[in-house]
Amino acid sequence: MSTNEPAIQARDLGVRFRRNKRGKRTIKDLFAGSARRTRPGEFWALRNVTFDVRQGESIGVVGRNGQGKSTLLKLVAGVLIPDEGGVTVHGGVAPLIEITGGFVGDLSVRENVRLAAGLRGMSRAEVNRRFDGIIDFAEIRDFVDTPYKHLSNGMKVRLAFSVVSQLDEPILLVDEVLAVGDRAFREKCYRRIDELLTEGRTLFFVSHNEKDLRRFCTRGLYLDKGGLAMDAPIVEVLDRYNADYATG
Template identity: 75%
Template sequence: MTSPVIQARSIGIRFRRNRGGRRLFKDLFSPSNRRSKPGEFWALRDLSFDVQPGEAIGVVGRNGQGKSTLLKLVAGVVLPDEGDVVVAEGVAPLIEITGGFVDDLTVRDNVYLTAGLHGMTRAQIDDRFDDIIAFAEIEDFVDTPYKHLSSGMKVRIAFSVISRLEEPIILVDEVLAVGDRGFKEKCYARIEELLDGGRTLFFVSHNEKDLRRFCSRGLYLDKGRLVLDGPIDDVLALYNTDYGV
C-alpha cells in the first residue's frame, strides 16, 4: 500500500478578525462611535484527511469557507495553529500565480527568476524556455518589461512557468477565471496531461463541469469544517442540496 502524499490531522487555522489599533475615521464620524470588537475566527477547524498519490480532489464550498486557506496550508504558505499536516512531496502552486513576478524585469528574466525560485536549475530552464514562451503565446514580448503585459498575458506566462515544474502535487485555485476561452481550454488540457502522468491534484472551483472533468473525489467545506469527503458527484449533490442550487 502506498503512503499518502498529504496527511492532515485535526488541522485548524485561526485569524484575527480585527487587529484593533486606531480607527480615527470611525471614531470621529460614526454617530454611535462604536468600535468593532477585536476577535478571532477559525478559517479551518478540525480537518482530517489523507491524499494518495495520483488522486484528483475537488474542494467545494461557498466563498469564505476556507478553500483557498486549505490550499495555502498544503503549499506551506500558512502554518496550522492546531493539528499537523505532512506533505511528502513538492507542490506546484497555481495559486495567485502572478504573485512574485517583478514588474521592472523582462519576461525572460521573470521566467528564470520564478522557475529558479521553484527549484528548477538553469539548465532545466534553458531546455524548457522556448516551450514556456510558446505555450504562453507571447513570443513577441520576451524582452518586454513584465509590467507592460496585459493581465491576460501575465496569467498565461505565469501558468506556463508553474505548469512546467516537476513537482508531484498541483494546487489550482480558480486561477484561470480570467483569460479567453481558447487559452483556458489549453491550460485544462495541460492539467489533464499532468494528471495522466500521475500527478496529484487539489482543485478549487465553483464550476461543477470542471470539477467533474478533473476530479473523482471531493472535500466539501462549510465554515471551515469538513462536511463531506467522498466521491465528487456525492459531494456536489450535497452541496447543491444545502444551498438550493
C-alpha cells in the same frame, strides 16, 4: 492512477485569524497565552479538518466563499502554518495559487521567466531547456524582451501558468486559476492539466466551477463553516453541496 502511498496527510487542522487590521496572530501572541484559546476578535477559518490524499488522486475542494477552501490550499502549499494540528506533504508541490506573485515589473519577460522558475525550484539548466516551451505556451513570443509591467493581465496569467505547469513536482495545487483568460487559453490549460494527470500527478483543486470539478476530480472535500462536512466521490459531494446551497 492513484496508489496507496500518501501524498497529503492532514490531521485536526485549525487556523484562526483576527477580524481587525492586525490580521493573523503574531509570534508575541503565541507566547502570551494558550494557542488553543479563542481571543476577542478572532475566528476559526478552519478547525478539526482531517483527511488523506493518495498519490495520483484528483481531489476537488468545494464550499461557499469564506468557508476555508483557499486557506486549506495554502496550508498544503506551506504558505500558512496551522494553529492546531498539522499537514504532511510527501513530495514537492507545483502551486497554481496567486500565480503572478514573484514576478518583477521592471524586469523583462525573459528575465522574469528565469527568476520565477528559479524561485520555484527549477535549475538553470532546466530553465534553459524549457524556456522556449514556456514562452510558446504562454503565446508571448513577441514580448519576450518587454518589461513585465507592460504585459496585459491576461498575458501575465498565461506566463505564470506556463512557468508553474512546467514544474516536475508530483502534487499540483490549483485555486480558481482556470477562471481567468479567454476560452481558447482555458482549453489549453485543461489539456495541460489532463497531461499532468495522465503522468500520475496528484491534483488538489479548489473551484466553484462544477464542470471543471467533474472533469478533473474523482473525489471531493466539502468545507462548511470551517469544518469538513463531507469527504466522498465528487459526484456525491457536488450533489450535497448543491442541495445545501438551494436550501440556503
